[in-house]
Amino acid sequence: MQNPIGIFDSGVGGTSIWKELHALMPNESTIYLADSKNAPYGEKSEEEILQLSIKNTELLLEKECKLIIVACNTATTNAINYLRANYKVPFIGIEPAIKPAALQTKTKKVGVLATKGTLSSDLFYNTSKLYASGIEVYEQEGSGLVELIESGLHNSKEIKHLLHKFLNPMLNKGIDCLVLGCTHYPYLIPALNEVLPNHIKIIDSGLAVAQQTKAVLEKSKLLNLDLNLHPNHTFYSNTNPEVLRQFISLDSATIYYLDF
Numbered sequence: 001m002q003n004p005i006g007i008f009d010s011g012v013g014g015t016s017i018w019k020e021l022h023a024l025m026p027n028e029s030t031i032y033l034a035d036s037k038n039a040p041y042g043e044k045s046e047e048e049i050l051q052l053s054i055k056n057t058e059l060l061l062e063k064e065c066k067l068i069i070v071a072c073n074t075a076t077t078n079a080i081n082y083l084r085a086n087y088k089v090p091f092i093g094i095e096p097a098i099k100p101a102a103l104q105t106k107t108k109k110v111g112v113l114a115t116k117g118t119l120s121s122d123l124f125y126n127t128s129k130l131y132a133s134g135i136e137v138y139e140q141e142g143s144g145l146v147e148l149i150e151s152g153l154h155n156s157k158e159i160k161h162l163l164h165k166f167l168n169p170m171l172n173k174g175i176d177c178l179v180l181g182c183t184h185y186p187y188l189i190p191a192l193n194e195v196l197p198n199h200i201k202i203i204d205s206g207l208a209v210a211q212q213t214k215a216v217l218e219k220s221k222l223l224n225l226d227l228n229l230h231p232n233h234t235f236y237s238n239t240n241p242e243v244l245r246q247f248i249s250l251d252s253a254t255i256y257y258l259d260f
């Protein structure tokens with residue numbers, strides 16, 4: 001099926017997922033919504049996050065998307081159950097990768113950096129309970145990080161200052177794995193490599209989301225099988241599209257302002 005895959009996030013963060021998806025399935029068309037006007041979602045109430053997720057979903061469905069990736073941990077943990085129950089297309093979500101971290105840690109201590117909205121959600125609580133028994137999980141809200149990344153300051157002094165402040169306490173506790181529980185945070189990896197000791201493993205779920213999307217498309221017989229068709233990649237931002245452009249390294253992508 002040639003219809004596009006729809007992706008949304010509170011801003012530019014979900015482009016970290018889009019990159020994995022495009023690398024794995026270059027033949028698929030995509031439509032990306034960066035709801036930067038409403039970032040950060042992580043500081044909003046569950047009801048507000050749900051309403052924003054519904055708004056984004058309905059716009060992607062108007063544009064005839066065959067599957068929707070909720071490329072935002074905050075929206076997934078607060079809204080994906082509702083979306084799956086109320087719309088017919090398949091939804092793929094992203095949650096902090098507690099399970100892989102629990103399997104890889106040797107010190108039995110892992111850190112999770114995520115938004116307030118993710119860490120306070122029932123879904124996150126249940127996932128941690130299910131997969132992290134016998135493991136100490138140190139949770140830290142990344143307040144302020146998304147705003148700096150949205151401003152293109154992902155390798156700035158301010159970011160490194162915040163990362164030291166947020167991560168030192170869990171490093172002192174002896175974590176050996178750090179879960180990036182927000183799709184904006186892979187853009188912090190260069191700064192994290194400066195701030196973290198070498199033995200700390202950074203765990204993020206971007207590739208797993210792309211692989212899961214492929215598996216669901218295959219199973220639902222929704223893959224684009226017409227290899228002669230050139231895929232289109234359209235990105236919409238409801239703030240400044242030039243900021244979004246800095247996060248997408250694909251010349252053929254079209255990037256527009258849209259008031260949504």
Ligand code: DGL
Nearest residue numbers: 010040041042073074183
């Ligand atoms: N990229 C987001 C996430 O994965 C949302 C960050 C925010 O808007 O607070 O949680």
